[in-house]
Amino acid sequence: xxxxxxxxYALAYxxxxxxxxxxxxxxxxxxxxxxxxxxxxxxxxWFAELGRIxxxxxxxLNSLMIAVTTAILATVLGICAAxxxxxxxxxxxxxxxxxxxxxLVLPEIIVAVSLLVVLLQLGLSLGAWTxxxxxxxxxxxxxxxxxxxxxxxxxxxxxxxxxxxxxTPWSTFxxxxxxxxxxxxxxxxxxxxxxxxxxFIIAFFLTGTEPTLPVYLWGQLRFPQQIPVVMALxxxxxxxSIILLTTAEYFRRRGVARAGGKDTGGFL
Amino acid sequence: xxxxxxxxxxxRTDAASGILLVSPTALYALLLLAAPLATIVVFSxxxxxxxxxxxxxxxxxxxxxxxxxxxxxxxxxxLWISGSVTVATVLLxxxxxYFVSFxxxxxxxxLWIFLITIPFWTSYLIRVFLWKVILGYNGVLxxxxxxxxxxxxxxxxxxxxxxxxxxxxAHAFAPFAILPIFVxxxxxxxxxLEASRDxxxxxxxxxxxxxxxxxxxxxVAAVLIVFIPTIGDYVTPRLVGGPEGLMIANMIQTQxxxxxxxxxxxxxxxLAMLIVTVVxxxxxxxxxxxxxxxx
Amino acid sequence: MTKPIIQLQDVQxxxxxxxxxxxxxxxxxxxxxxxxxxPSGCGKTTLLxxxxxxxxxxxxxxxxxxxxxxxxxxxxxxxxxxxxxxxIFPHLSVARxxxxxxxxAGLTKDELGRRVGEALxxxxxxxxGARAAHALSGGQRQRVALARALILKPKVLLLDEPLSALDKxxxxxxxxxxxxxxxxxxxxxxxxxxxxxxxxxxxxxxAVMFDGQIAQMxxxxxxxRRPKTRRVADFIGVMNFLPAEVLFEAGEKIEIExxxxxxxxxxxxxxxxxxxxxxxxVGFRPETLTILYDGQQATDREARAKVEEVVYYGDMxxxxxxxxxxxxxxxxxxRNVFGREVLPIGAEARIxxxxxxxxxxx
Numbered sequence: 001x002x003x004x005x006x007x008x009y010a011l012a013y014x015x016x017x018x019x020x021x022x023x024x025x026x027x028x029x030x031x032x033x034x035x036x037x038x039x040x041x042x043x044x045x046w047f048a049e050l051g052r053i054x055x056x057x058x059x060x061l062n063s064l065m066i067a068v069t070t071a072i073l074a075t076v077l078g079i080c081a082a083x084x085x086x087x088x089x090x091x092x093x094x095x096x097x098x099x100x101x102x103x104l105v106l107p108e109i110i111v112a113v114s115l116l117v118v119l120l121q122l123g124l125s126l127g128a129w130t131x132x133x134x135x136x137x138x139x140x141x142x143x144x145x146x147x148x149x150x151x152x153x154x155x156x157x158x159x160x161x162x163x164x165x166x167x168t169p170w171s172t173f174x175x176x177x178x179x180x181x182x183x184x185x186x187x188x189x190x191x192x193x194x195x196x197x198x199x200f201i202i203a204f205f206l207t208g209t210e211p212t213l214p215v216y217l218w219g220q221l222r223f224p225q226q227i228p229v230v231m232a233l234x235x236x237x238x239x240x241s242i243i244l245l246t247t248a249e250y251f252r253r254r255g256v257a258r259a260g261g262k263d264t265g266g267f268l
Numbered sequence: 269x270x271x272x273x274x275x276x277x278x279x280r281t282d283a284a285s286g287i288l289l290v291s292p293t294a295l296y297a298l299l300l301l302a303a304p305l306a307t308i309v310v311f312s313x314x315x316x317x318x319x320x321x322x323x324x325x326x327x328x329x330x331x332x333x334x335x336x337x338x339x340x341x342x343x344x345x346x347l348w349i350s351g352s353v354t355v356a357t358v359l360l361x362x363x364x365x366y367f368v369s370f371x372x373x374x375x376x377x378x379l380w381i382f383l384i385t386i387p388f389w390t391s392y393l394i395r396v397f398l399w400k401v402i403l404g405y406n407g408v409l410x411x412x413x414x415x416x417x418x419x420x421x422x423x424x425x426x427x428x429x430x431x432x433x434x435x436x437x438a439h440a441f442a443p444f445a446i447l448p449i450f451v452x453x454x455x456x457x458x459x460x461l462e463a464s465r466d467x468x469x470x471x472x473x474x475x476x477x478x479x480x481x482x483x484x485x486x487x488v489a490a491v492l493i494v495f496i497p498t499i500g501d502y503v504t505p506r507l508v509g510g511p512e513g514l515m516i517a518n519m520i521q522t523q524x525x526x527x528x529x530x531x532x533x534x535x536x537x538x539l540a541m542l543i544v545t546v547v548x549x550x551x552x553x554x555x556x557x558x559x560x561x562x563x
Numbered sequence: 564m565t566k567p568i569i570q571l572q573d574v575q576x577x578x579x580x581x582x583x584x585x586x587x588x589x590x591x592x593x594x595x596x597x598x599x600x601x602p603s604g605c606g607k608t609t610l611l612x613x614x615x616x617x618x619x620x621x622x623x624x625x626x627x628x629x630x631x632x633x634x635x636x637x638x639x640x641x642x643x644x645x646x647x648x649x650x651i652f653p654h655l656s657v658a659r660x661x662x663x664x665x666x667x668a669g670l671t672k673d674e675l676g677r678r679v680g681e682a683l684x685x686x687x688x689x690x691x692g693a694r695a696a697h698a699l700s701g702g703q704r705q706r707v708a709l710a711r712a713l714i715l716k717p718k719v720l721l722l723d724e725p726l727s728a729l730d731k732x733x734x735x736x737x738x739x740x741x742x743x744x745x746x747x748x749x750x751x752x753x754x755x756x757x758x759x760x761x762x763x764x765x766x767x768x769x770a771v772m773f774d775g776q777i778a779q780m781x782x783x784x785x786x787x788r789r790p791k792t793r794r795v796a797d798f799i800g801v802m803n804f805l806p807a808e809v810l811f812e813a814g815e816k817i818e819i820e821x822x823x824x825x826x827x828x829x830x831x832x833x834x835x836x837x838x839x840x841x842x843x844x845v846g847f848r849p850e851t852l853t854i855l856y857d858g859q860q861a862t863d864r865e866a867r868a869k870v871e872e873v874v875y876y877g878d879m880x881x882x883x884x885x886x887x888x889x890x891x892x893x894x895x896x897x898r899n900v901f902g903r904e905v906l907p908i909g910a911e912a913r914i915x916x917x918x919x920x921x922x923x924x925x
Contacts, residue, residue, distance in 0.1 A: 006367040010380075013364050017387045017442060020398035023408060027401075035401050036411035081293035088286025096290060100297045105493055107500020107544075109517040110537055113524055114304035117311055117534065137300050140293060160617055161650035163637045165664030165715065179654050191389075198391045201502055205525075214393050221397055221507070234394040241390040249382050 021238055028231040035227055046232035056233070059216035063197055066128050066212060070135040071192040077136065078143025078188055079181075085144070086151035097144075104141040111137060112205035119206070126208040134202035139192040146191060150184025150255050183255025190248035194241050213237075311534035319528065329535035339519070339536065343543065346515040349430055350499040353437040357494050358487060360438070361445035365486075366479075368446075369453035381450065388443035393503060399436040400508050403427040428510025436504045441497075445490040452486025453479070481559060488555050495551075496544050516540050568593045568718055568751050569614060574623035576609055576775075583609045585775040587623070591719075591753065591768075596745050598754045598762040601772035602798070607755045610772070611721050614753065616640045628718055643712035644721040647728070649704045651696045657683070658692030660707055664715045682710040685744070702733050709744070719751045726761060738764050759799045763787065771795050787848075791835040793924040796846045803852075803893040807845045807923065819923060821845050823886035823893075824866055827918040834923035843925040849881065851920035852895035854912050856903065861915035868893075870910045880905050884912060 028047070032040035050056060085097055103111055115134050119126065154177065162172040200214040207215050217233065220226045312329055315322045333339045368380045387395070402408045403426045410422040426432055456479065464474040502517040509515070516536060523533030567590040576584035583606050591597045599607040612618045613625060616637035625632045627641060643664070652660050662679045670678065683689055686706035691699075699707065705725060712720055725741075726734045742765055745752045756762050762769045763783045770780040779791045790796035793804065810818040815831050855861060868884035871892060880899055885892045895914065899905065906912060 006363055006371060010364050010367045013360070013442075014383060016439070017384065020395055020402060020439070021387060021390060023398055023401065024394070034406065035404075036406050036408065038415065077293040077296055081290050084286045084290035084293075088282050088289065090283035090286040090290075093286070093290075096294050099302070100290075100293055102297070102301065105496045107497050107517065107540070109500045109502050109520055110305075110308075110541060111301070113520060113533060113537055114308045115300065116524065117530055118304045118307050120530075121307065133300055136296070140296070144293075155648055155650060157646040157648050157650040158652060160637070161644070161646055161652075161711075162663070163617075164615060164642075164644045165711065166638045166667055168636075168638060176652060194389055198389070198393070200393045205521075214391070217393055227401075230394075230397070234391065234397075237394065238390045242386060245382075245386055245389055249378075253378065 024231055024235045024238055027228065028235040030228070033225060033228055035231070046228045047236075049229050050232055050236075053229075055211075056213075056216060059211050059213045062128060062210050063213035066131050066135065066203075067193045067196040069132050070139055070196040071189045073132070073136045074139035074143045074192040075147075075185060075188045077140045078147050078192075079185065081140070082144045082147035082151045085148060086154070087156070101141045101144065103138045104145075108138065108199075108201040112202045115202070116205045126206055128208070128210065130206040130208070131203050131212060134206050135196040135199060138199070138202065139195050142195060143188040143192055146188045146252065147181065147184045149252075150181040153255075154180055181255065183251040183253075187248040187252040187255070190244045190251070194244050194248075198237075198241065308534045308537055311531050312538045314531045316529050316531045321531070329532050330539075332532065333535050333539055342514065342516045342519050343539065345430065345513075346499050346517075346540070347543065347547070349433050349437070349505075349513075349515060350495050352434045353441065353498050354491055354495040356434065356438045357441050357445045358449075358490050361442060361490065362449055362483075362487070365446045365449035365453055369450055381447070384446055385443045388440075392440065395440060396436055396504050396507050399432070399439065400427065403432055403435070403508065427508060429512045430509070432508040432510075433505050433513040433515070436508050437498050437501060440504070441494045445494050448489035448493060449483060449486040452483045452489075456482045484555065484559055488552060491551065492548055496548065499544055500540060566593055567591060568595075568628055569753075570624075570626040570629075571610075571614075572624040572626070574610070574613060574625060575621045576606075576613060576618060577621045583775050584613070584620075587775075587777060589770060589777060589780060591751060593718075593751055594749050596742070596752045596754070596765060596767045598756060598766040598769045599772060600756055600759060600762040600769050600798075603757055605772040606775040607757075607772050608723060609775075611644075611723055611753065611755045614719070615642050615644050615721050641718040642721055643715055643717040643719075644723065645705070645708045645712050645725045647724045649708040649725075649728075651699070651704050651707055653696050655696060656692065657688070657694045657696060657699070657707055660696055661692070661710045661714055663711060678714060682714040685713065685747075686710045687740075701729055702737065705729070705737065713744075713748060713750070717750065719753060722752060722754045724755055724757070726756075727758070734761075741765060763799070771798065773798075789833070789835070789922060790846070792837075793844065793846065796922065796924070801849050801894060801896075802846045803849065804844045804846050804924075805891055805893070807843050809843060809923075809925065817923065819845065821921075823889040823891040824864075824916065827864070827921065829918050829921055829923060833919075833921055834925065836925070843923070845921045845923050847893075847916070847921050849894045849896040851917060852893065853915040854882070854895065854897055854906065855915050859915075861913075863915065863917040863919070866914045866916060868912055868914050870906050870908055870912060873905065873908055875905060882906065882912075884914065886914075 026039070027035050029042050029044070030039045031043035031045070081097070081100055085093065111134060115130070115137075119130055124130070158176055158180070159172050162176045163169065167175060198214060199212075200218065203212040203215050204218065211219065217230060220230055313325045313327070315324075315326060315328055364384065368377055368384075372380055400407070404410070405422050405424065405427065407427070409426065410419075413419045414422065426435075460478055460482070461474055464478045465471075469477060499515070500517045501515065502521060505513050505515040505518055509518075517540075520533045520536050520540070523529045523536065569589075569591040571587045571589045574584055574587040575582075585606075587606075587610060599610060601607045609618060613620055614627070616632065616635060616639075620633075632640060652663065655663070658676075658679050661682050662675055665675055665678060679692060680689070683692060686709050688703065688706050688710065691703070691707075696704075696707070705728075708725070722741075726737055729737060738761060741752070754762070754765060763786075766783055768780065768782050769786055770777045771786065772778065773794060779786060779795045781789075786795070787799060790799060790802075796802040796804075805824065806822045808820045810820055810826070812818075812831075817829050817831060817834055818826065819829060820826055855865070867887040869887065870882055871885050872883035874881040874883075878899060879896050881894055881896050883892050883894050
C-alpha cells in the first residue's frame with residue numbers, strides 16, 4: 001500500500017502529540033497524591049477541591065475578563081488589517097503587514113519585558129488592562145491570519161454588485177461583507193479567547209496583584225501536594241480549549257464553504 | 269480643482285482607503301511593539317544601581333555581557349538547544365506534512381491538520397508541566413519502566429537537563445513546523461511529479477529533484493518559526509531544565525524581576541534578538557544559495 | 564428617433580503610470596446593443612467600469628442620459644451590471660438575490676414577490692426563487708444575474724464577458740436568448756467581450772479597442788467587410804494579406820499591383836488611410852476566393868494555385884493554396900456540397916477572385 005509506512009509513522013506521531021494530554025484526565029481522577037503508575041482508584045475529590053479554592057475563582061474570573069476583552073479588541077484590529085490587506089494596495093503594504101505579524105515569531109519574553117519596561121517608565125501600575133494590552137498584541141496576528149482567508153475568499157464583484165444595485169458602501173458592508181465573513185470573525189474571537197486564556201509569559205510579567213489563571217497555576221506547580229488538583233484543573237482547561245477550537249474550526253469551515261472557496265487546511 | 273475636491277479625490281483612492289483602514293492596527297503595533305522594542309534598545313545603553321537608573325550612554329552592559337562567561341554560556345546553550353529542537357522538529361514534521369499532503373484523501377486533510385494543531389493551542393504551561401510529570405525521577409516513564417522490569421533504577425538523564433528541554437520544546441512546537449511545510453507541499457502542482465516520472469526519474473529521485481526543492485520555502489519557514497520563538501522560551505527550561513538546562517530567557521527574567529537590573533536584562537534581550545536575526549538571515553542566505561546552485 | 568444615452572468625451576484613465584484609456588470618444592444610442600471588443604488588456608473592461616462608476620475618469624467626461632456623471636457613485640447611476648463572475652450573493656436565495664436592489668423601493672411584500680416572479684419568468688427561471696444560490700448551474704447563475712440587474716429597469720445594462728464562463732453549446736444558446744431579451748426589454752446593452760464571433764452575432768454596433776483606444780466603431784458587417792486598419796482586419800475573422808503597390812490614383816479609382824495576383828483596379832472606399840502599419844498590402848477574406856471546378860468560369864478574375872494544406876470542418880473546407888509562380892500562400896474557404904470532391908494536397912486549382920472584395924491598407 002502506498003504510504004503504508006508513512007501512515008504508521010503519522011499515527012505514532014499523533015500518539016506522541018496527544019500522550020501528555022491524555023495523562024491529564026488519568027491522574028485527575030486518580031485517587032492518589034503521587035503522580036505515578038499504577039493507578040490507585042477513581043475519585044472526584046480533586047475536582048471537588050477546585051470549588052473550594054477562593055484564589056482560584058478570582059484568577060478564573062480575571063482570566064475570563066481579560067480573554068473576552070482581548071478577543072474583541074484583537075478581532076476588531078484584525079478585521080481592519082485583514083480587510084485592508086485583502087482589498088487595497090498601498091506603498092509599503094508588505095512592510096506594514098510584516099511588522100503587524102511580527103509578534104507571531106517574536107519570543108514572547110521579548111514582548112513581555114519591553115512592554116514592562118515602558119509601562120514602568122511611564123509610571124503606570126500593572127493590572128488586568130496591561131495584560132490585555134500585551135495579549136491584544138500577540139492575538140492580532142492570529143486574528144489577521146484567520147480573517148485574511150475569509151476576506152480573500154470574498155469575490156470583490158459581490159460588493160460591487162451590491163453597490164451597483166443601489167446600496168451605499170456602508171449598507172453593502174452590512175448586507176454582504178459582514179454576513180459572508182462572519183464565520184471568520186467568530187473563529188477569530190474564539191481563537192483569540194483561547195490564546196489569551198492560556199497565555200502565561202506576558203501575563204506573568206504584566207499582571208499586577210491579581211493573577212490570571214495560568215499565573216495562579218504556575219504558583220501552584222511548586223507544591224507537590226497540589227499536583228492532583230492542578231491535573232483536575234488542567235483537564236477542565238484542555239477540554240474547554242478543545243471545545244472552543246472545534247467550534248472555531250466549524251465556523252472557519254462554514255465560512256470557506258459559504259464564500260464558495262476551497263478548503264486547504266487549518267487556522268494558519 | 270479646489271482643495272476640497274482634491275482631498276475628496278484622495279480619500280477615494282485605493283491607497284488612501286487602505287492606509288486609513290490599516291492604521292488602527294498599525295498604530296497599535298507601533299505604540300505597543302515598535303516603541304517598547306526601541307525603549308529596550310535605549311535601556312541597554314543605560315545602567316541601573318538598585319532602583320536608580322543612570323541615563324548616561326554607555327556600552328558597559330555589553331562589555332559585561334561579553335566578558336562574563338555566564339552570559340556567553342547561556343547564549344550558546346540557548347542556541348544549541350533551539351538548534352537541536354529545530355532540527356528534531358522539522359525532521360520529524362516533514363514526513364507528517366508529506367503524508368497529509370500526498371496520501372490523505374483531500375476531504376479529510378483539514379481534519380488531520382486540525383488534529384495536529386489542537387495540542388498546540390491547549391494550555392502551554394500544562395503541557396510543559398506534563399513532561400515534567402512524565403520524565404521525573406518518580407515520573408510516569410520511570411515508574412512504568414520499573415514496573416515492567418525493563419530498568420532497575422530510575423533513569424536520571426531525562427529530567428533537569430538540556431535533553432529534557434529539547435524533548436519538551438520539540439513536542440510543543442511540532443504543529444508549528446508541520447503547517448508551513450504542508451502548505452508548501454500543497455502548492456506543488458501534482459502534474460510536475462508525473463512529468464518527472466515520465467521523464468525517467470523514479471520515486472526517490474523525483475522526490476529529491478522535484479518535491480524537496482519545491483518544498484524548501486516551507487521548510488525554511490518551519491525552521492524560522494520554530495527556531496526564533498524557542499530561543500526565548502522561559503517556561504520549559506524553568507520547569508524541566510534544572511540548572512543545566514537554563515536558557516537566556518531565564519536570565520533575562522532574573523535580571524528584570526529578581527536583580528532589578530533592567531538595563532542588563534535589556535542588553536541580553538537585544539543581544540538575543542540580534543543573534544537570532546543574524547542566524548536566521550545566514551540560514552536564509554545559505555538556503556537561497558543552495559537552491560540556486562541546484563538550478 | 565434615436566438619441567445618445569451614453570456620451571463619452573475624450574475619456575482618459577491612468578492607473579498610476581499605466582495609461583489604460585487614451586481618449587475614448589463615443590456615443591451609444593438608446594436601445595442599442597453595443598459591444599466593446601478587443602484582446603485582454605485593451606481597456607474594454609476598464610471602460611465598462613468607468614461607465615458603471617467603479618472607476619473614476621482621470622480626465623474627460625461621461626454623460627448618461629445627458630447628465631454628467633462626475634462624482635456620481637455606482638449606486639446612484641441608472642446603470643446595472645452583469646459581472647463576469649455573476650457575483651451571485653452566496654448567502655441569499657435566488658429570490659432574495661433578484662429582489663436585492665428593490666430593498667429601498669418601499670414595496671409591499673406581495674408587490675416585491677410579484678416583481679421578482681416576473682423577472683425570473685423573463686429569464687426562464689420561474690419557480691427557482693426558493694433555491695439556494697450555490698445550488699445553481701453556470702447558466703442559471705447567469706440568468707439570475709440578468710434578472711437581478713433588469714428588475715431595476717436600468718437605462719443601460721452593462722455586461723462584462725457574461726458568456727465566457729459557459730461551455731460552447733450553452734454560450735451559443737445564451738447569445739440568442741440575450742438578443743431576444745434585449746429586443747423584449749428595449750434597454751441599451753453594452754457588452755464587453757474578447758470573442759469577435761460573439762460580438763458579430765449579437766451587436767448592433769461594435770467598438771474594436773486596442774491599447775486603450777477605439778480602433779474602429781461600426782456595425783458588424785462594415786467592420787467585417789471594410790476594416791479600417793490591418794490590425795482590426797487581423798483581429799476579426801481570418802484575413803489574407805498580400806504585399807501590394809499603388810501604381811497610380813485617379814479620382815475614385817486606384818490602380819494597384821498585388822504580389823501573386825497582378826494588377827487590379829479598386830475604388831477609393833476600399834482604401835482607408837493610415838492602417839497599414841508602415842507597409843502597403845491588400846487584405847481579403849477566405850470566402851471571397853472560390854475554387855473553380857471543371858466547366859466553371861470566373862465571373863471576374865482568375866488565378867492558378869496549388870493546394871498545400873486541407874483543413875476539413877464538415878460543412879466547410881479550408882484550403883491553404885500557393886499562388887502560381889510565387890511563394891505566397893493564401894487561405895480560402897469552400898462550402899462543402901454533396902457530390903463535389905474535396906481537393907487533395909498537391910492538386911492544381913483555378914481560383915476565382917474579385918478586386919471588389921479587396922481592402923487596401925497603406
